[in-house]
Amino acid sequence: MEYVNLGRSGLKVSPLCLGTMNFGPATSEEDSFAIMDRAHELGINFFDTANVYGWKKGEGVTENILGRWFAKGGGRRERTVIATKLYGDMGDWPNDGKLSALNIRRAADASLKRLQTDYIDIYQAHHVDRGTPFDEFWEAMEVLRQQGKIIYVGSSNFAGWHIAKAQETAARRNLTGLVSEQSHYNLLTRAVELEVLPACEDYGIGVIPWSPLAGGLLGGVLRKLDKGRSASETMLKELEKHRDKIEKYEKFCDELNEDPANVALAWILKQRAVTAPIIGPRTLQQLEGSLRTLEIELDEAALARLDEIFPGHRTAPEDYAW
Secondary structure, three states: OOOEEOOOOOOEEOOOEEEOOOEOOOEOHHHHHHHHHHHHHHOOOEEEOOOOOOOOOOOOHHHHHHHHHHOOOOOOOOOOEEEEEEOOOOOOOOOOOOOOHHHHHHHHHHHHHHHOOOOEEEEEEOOOOOOOOHHHHHHHHHHHHHOOOEEEEEEEOOOHHHHHHHHHHHHHOOOOOEEEEEOEOOOOOOHHHOOHHHHHHHHOOEEOOEOOOHHHOOOOHHHHHHOOOOOOHHHHHHHHHHHHHHHHHHHHHHHHOOOHHHHHHHHHOOOOOEOOOEEOOOOHHHHHHHHHHHHOOOOHHHHHHHHHHOOOOOOOOOOOOO
């Protein structure tokens, strides 16, 4: 495994980030433990989670699974760069969500308890909170850093101008600012190319794309349907919207003799400012299969062909103006 720096920071992470959203709802605790152990064996040291994962309000199901895995010892916590997130409501009272200084303090302490650790490597805002000034956000995060409870701060689902405002506020306060941004980015969903990726590149922020396989559409969905494997109603609706592109894509992957999921991940690793896409395996087989991604070399012709199938964006304003 060749490790890379997370943005401009000195933090070394694997070029694939293990997403844990399936742990609990779709993957049992026993299987989750096996996936995390195997991830370490494969050299993956970067794990992502969130306080709301598990989707039972206030329970932090997935963080608790990670905490019990860390508690098994054997260097599991020490070898893991753990990133978690806050923003979503963890209760029914007014300050049980968002990014107020009050919720940041409470949410951080709750995540630390569930994760059974005394520090969080990367503490991320799961969404922008338009009701909380960035000065308040940074003051609360700096208190956590001074207390030794967090090391780095990241964002998720920020627009380009949110990133700029966050960084300029941090600079005014003599703080490091954001080191990472989690964005919805894949061959089908490329709007972040307009302003988010250029902003992250300029500020030295590492991009951690979520849903790099577009919810499974880029993972060989037509092949799976041909083999009689079921797909959700939502995926089938999305497939019908993009069937022509998906058919061309899977045919091109056949020409490359590569699995569509791995081609999609290999493509995203070639994009500006990207550090590590988030993979969310439900099984050991899916995890192990994703390692092929790091061996795929997409040349200029292959990248151009993918752009033909899935047109992207130039940087704003040239994308829509001169």
